[in-house]
Amino acid sequence: MGVASQLTLLLAAASSLHSVAAVPQTSPASHPASAFSRRAVSNAPNGYTPTEVDCPERRPRIRDGSRLSDQERDWVQMRRNETIPHIRRLLGRLAIPGFDSDHYLRNVEDDATALPNIGLAISGGGYRAMLNGAGAVAAWDSRSDGSETDGNLGGLLQSSTYLSGLSGGGWLVGSLFVNNWTSVQDHLRSGNLWQTQDSLLEGPEQVSLRQYYSEVSGSVSDKDDAGFERSITDYWGRMLSYQLINADEGGPGVTFSSIANDEEFRNGRTPLPFIIANGRDPGEEIISVNSTVFEFSPWELGSSDPTLHAYVPLQWVGSAFDGGELPDDARCVAGFDNAGFVMGTSSSLFNAIVLYLQDPESPFVPEGVPGFLIDALVNVLDVFGDSNNDIADWTPNPFRNYNDSNNLSGDHERLTLVDGGEDLQNVPYHPHLLIERQVDVVFSIDSSADTETSWPNGASAIATYERSLESISEGTGFPVVPGRDTFLNLGLNTRPVFFGCNTTNVTEPAPLIVYIPNYPYVYTSNISTLSVSVSEGERDAMVQNGWAVATMHNATRDENWPVCVGCAMLHHSFERTNTTVPNACRSCFQEYCWDGTLDESEPAPYVPEVFGTLIEVEDAAPAVVASAAVAMIVSAAVGMALII
Numbered sequence: 268m269g270v271a272s273q274l275t276l277l278l279a280a281a282s283s284l285h286s287v288a289a290v291p292q293t294s295p296a297s298h299p300a301s302a303f304s305r306r307a308v309s310n311a312p313n314g315y316t317p318t319e320v321d322c323p324e325r326r327p328r329i330r331d332g333s334r335l336s337d338q339e340r341d342w343v344q345m346r347r348n349e350t351i352p353h354i355r356r357l358l359g360r361l362a363i364p365g366f367d368s369d370h371y372l373r374n375v376e377d378d379a380t381a382l383p384n385i386g387l388a389i390s391g392g393g394y395r396a397m398l399n400g401a402g403a404v405a406a407w408d409s410r411s412d413g414s415e416t417d418g419n420l421g422g423l424l425q426s427s428t429y430l431s432g433l434s435g436g437g438w439l440v441g442s443l444f445v446n447n448w449t450s451v452q453d454h455l456r457s458g459n460l461w462q463t464q465d466s467l468l469e470g471p472e473q474v475s476l477r478q479y480y481s482e483v484s485g486s487v488s489d490k491d492d493a494g495f496e497r498s499i500t501d502y503w504g505r506m507l508s509y510q511l512i513n514a515d516e517g518g519p520g521v522t523f524s525s526i527a528n529d530e531e532f533r534n535g536r537t538p539l540p541f542i543i544a545n546g547r548d549p550g551e552e553i554i555s556v557n558s559t560v561f562e563f564s565p566w567e568l569g570s571s572d573p574t575l576h577a578y579v580p581l582q583w584v585g586s587a588f589d590g591g592e593l594p595d596d597a598r599c600v601a602g603f604d605n606a607g608f609v610m611g612t613s614s615s616l617f618n619a620i621v622l623y624l625q626d627p628e629s630p631f632v633p634e635g636v637p638g639f640l641i642d643a644l645v646n647v648l649d650v651f652g653d654s655n656n657d658i659a660d661w662t663p664n665p666f667r668n669y670n671d672s673n674n675l676s677g678d679h680e681r682l683t684l685v686d687g688g689e690d691l692q693n694v695p696y697h698p699h700l701l702i703e704r705q706v707d708v709v710f711s712i713d714s715s716a717d718t719e720t721s722w723p724n725g726a727s728a729i730a731t732y733e734r735s736l737e738s739i740s741e742g743t744g745f746p747v748v749p750g751r752d753t754f755l756n757l758g759l760n761t762r763p764v765f766f767g768c769n770t771t772n773v774t775e776p777a778p779l780i781v782y783i784p785n786y787p788y789v790y791t792s793n794i795s796t797l798s799v800s801v802s803e804g805e806r807d808a809m810v811q812n813g814w815a816v817a818t819m820h821n822a823t824r825d826e827n828w829p830v831c832v833g834c835a836m837l838h839h840s841f842e843r844t845n846t847t848v849p850n851a852c853r854s855c856f857q858e859y860c861w862d863g864t865l866d867e868s869e870p871a872p873y874v875p876e877v878f879g880t881l882i883e884v885e886d887a888a889p890a891v892v893a894s895a896a897v898a899m900i901v902s903a904a905v906g907m908a909l910i911i
């Protein structure tokens with residue numbers, strides 16, 4: 268069957284899957300006037316198409332990544348200042364017995380020694396991770412209803428310096444920032460964002476299937492016509508944007524770097540967001556713990572790892588950097604760093620999905636999608652696979668000839684990035700581990716699907732620990748964690764655990780890791796990573812469960828949990844200031860610190876016991892447990908159809 272006829276079939280099949288194909292395209296509800304404005308703005312010169320513009324007076328260049336940028340160092344001083352009233356208020360409310368937090372923090376404006384430096388990390392795992400993470404972020408957000416009542420943890424978000432997200436966690440972090448730091452609860456109430464019941468495969472209810480695909484593929488074709496490499500991640504990122512970005516057509520001109528110009532962010536009134544991806548060369552199939560970890564911030568893209576040690580100003584990615592500079596005759600390129608493309612890059616699970624789709628035994632073959640469609644998809648996939656387009660293409664490589672002794676710069680013409688979880692470090696700890704950042708504690712939500720029942724078993728933290736033993740981890744520190752069997756046998760994946768309590772037992776300074784695994788409290792939130800839609804009721808139940816995960820069910824599972832969160836915030840601070848640890852915190856550390864015990868015997872299959880009362884979800888229609896791949900491929904195919 269020729270490609271063209273396959274495509275016709277694809278279109279037909281896709282149309283038949285669409286429930287509301289007949290909604291007029293001009294429906295006024297299509298993109299309601301924003302209930303809240305965007306933080307990132309549409310400042311790309313030409314929509315989705317990267318375009319040449321005049322360079323600023325100080326021509327952009329690559330910077331040495333072995334230290335933090337001046338921008339970050341200046342910003343962090345402001346940010347840490349901004350966190351002070353929130354930390355005071357939160358610790359005051361948590362009221363660690365026998366400890367006067369106001370007295371303890373009395374001088375921190377002048378001397379930050381006692382002031383905790385807090386990071387938050389949200390793992391990957393598709394909508395499961397985004398929604399579970401959203402519940403935790405809502406619980407930590409003092410703006411959320413009820414977040415400051417007894418047993419709750421509102422204010423931790425406002426107390427944090429850094430917030431990292433990866434893949435599905437990157438969707439969460441990215442959309443909070445792109446949508447003007449609007450709270451999770453307001454996102455859910457908005458009625459036009461996070462409409463997860465509308466399949467990624469089909470687009471928003473108000474947009475016809477044909478319009479959806481033609482908008483998505485049109486913008487990607489324009490990028491291609493402008494001479495930039497296209498990858499499936501372009502389609503994927505454009506599709507995600509309709510869910511995540513509050514703008515017409517998912518904001519083809521909204522850049523991630525525009526967050527840096529935002530008033531609130533610039534003045535340190537939000538944490539610093541990071542979105543994580545991995546470097547992977549075309550043709551490489553597997554990436555190990557030796558992978559280079561890339562971080563996107565509003566300012567930069569790059570890696571502090573010794574395999575790169577370099578950063579490019581994000582706004583100017585796409586320009587023809589050579590040897591760290593822009594040649595005199597080169598103009599600057601802007602608009603490459605589309606916010607959806609950044610989020611799509613971090614979540615380009617694509618390669619892994621290919622293997623599932625091609626495997627006839629695959630548990631991920633989407634329900635409700637005809638077999639012939641799958642066959643056609645796999646064929647189209649091959650077209651991309653052969654030319655190694657199954658990655659996020661950030662070509663031209665900004666790091667070309669920057670430092671020939673480093674692998675990722677060198678003479679590579681292309682820079683290709685993949686899903687941040689492909690190296691198994693599915694919790695984005697990396698940015699918090701840079702010793703220079705001096706992070707004291709990382710509260711981390713792990714929504715990985717590691718066990719056969721799709722719950723986490725510590726594998727992500729283990730991958731980061733294993734990587735910390737390799738030379739590539741230079742300049743970072745991570746505490747010792749046990750293996751998976753111990754995690755399961757000791758139940759370390761059933762409740763929060765602290766790692767790195769004994770700071771004399773680490774080779775490099777490391778933050779205290781507060782590991783908070785996904786667990787069923789009020790909903791069995793272990794849905795498939797590859798879900799492309801989640802009904803509204805299920806979405807809300809997942810968010811509520813995420814809230815319960817972070818708060819231990821509003822402290823009903825352990826009434827001391829809020830105090831212990833306060834103690835975790837202050838663990839490193841107590842050491843720095845030689846403060847006698849309050850007895851209440853000693854008890855917390857005894858309860859929550861992993862004490863080095865191992866149990867490597869064969870664990871039983873993992874079936875967690877539900878803690879609370881399960882929410883009944885009435886509209887839990889059989890979720891389209893399908894694949895993002897299908898969405899990507901159909902879209903890619905349609906994109907090709909328009910070209911061929």
Ligand SMILES: *[C@@H]1O[C@H](CO)[C@@H](O)[C@H](O)[C@H]1NC(C)=O
Pocket residue numbers: 303304305306447
């Ligand atoms: C973003 O939200 C803030 C409140 O946090 C508000 O003051 C501001 O006007 C909003 N920005 C825009 C562009 O709407």
Ligand SMILES: *[C@@H]1O[C@H](CO)[C@@H](O)[C@H](O)[C@H]1NC(C)=O
Pocket residue numbers: 344345348376
């Ligand atoms: C931090 O706050 C103090 C007192 O409120 C102020 O004097 C100082 O200038 C602030 N520092 C920064 C970097 O904003």
Ligand SMILES: *[C@@H]1O[C@H](CO)[C@@H](O)[C@H](O)[C@H]1NC(C)=O
Pocket residue numbers: 412413414416419789815820821879
């Ligand atoms: C936990 O507290 C929040 C905020 O007060 C409330 O909305 C929620 O229903 C509580 N959850 C449970 C399971 O009690």
Ligand SMILES: *[C@@H]1O[C@H](CO)[C@@H](O)[C@H](O)[C@H]1NC(C)=O
Pocket residue numbers: 555556557737738
């Ligand atoms: C990582 O790389 C180092 C040398 O560069 C090598 O010795 C080590 O075995 C690698 N580790 C893994 C897990 O591939």
Ligand SMILES: *[C@@H]1O[C@H](CO)[C@@H](O)[C@H](O)[C@H]1NC(C)=O
Pocket residue numbers: 331573576670671672673
């Ligand atoms: C290039 O990389 C080498 C090896 O990592 C390093 O020693 C050197 O300082 C780097 N040079 C620059 C300009 O970053």
Ligand SMILES: *[C@@H]1O[C@H](CO)[C@@H](O)[C@H](O)[C@H]1NC(C)=O
Pocket residue numbers: 573574674
């Ligand atoms: C660079 O690549 C070469 C060849 O692929 C490999 O042997 C070497 O270990 C790599 N170096 C680093 C620092 O990753």
Ligand SMILES: *[C@@H]1O[C@H](CO)[C@@H](O)[C@H](O)[C@H]1NC(C)=O
Pocket residue numbers: 719720721787791793794795874875
């Ligand atoms: C979710 O977990 C339950 C057990 O807690 C299990 O029965 C179910 O199969 C799991 N669902 C998925 C999608 O793995």
Ligand SMILES: *[C@@H]1O[C@H](CO)[C@@H](O)[C@H](O)[C@H]1NC(C)=O
Pocket residue numbers: 769770771772
């Ligand atoms: C902490 O680690 C050090 C060095 O490994 C060890 O000597 C000490 O006993 C440990 N302390 C506790 C409380 O486990």
Ligand SMILES: *[C@@H]1O[C@H](CO)[C@@H](O)[C@H](O)[C@H]1NC(C)=O
Pocket residue numbers: 843844845
């Ligand atoms: C903390 O106490 C130790 C000995 O008890 C002392 O050596 C050190 O200088 C003290 N540090 C601070 C910051 O007071």
Ligand SMILES: *[C@@H]1O[C@H](CO)[C@@H](O)[C@H](O)[C@H]1NC(C)=O
Pocket residue numbers: 746747767769772861862863
């Ligand atoms: C202390 O470090 C050793 C290795 O240096 C490790 O085996 C042990 O598990 C660590 N204990 C803790 C509690 O981190």
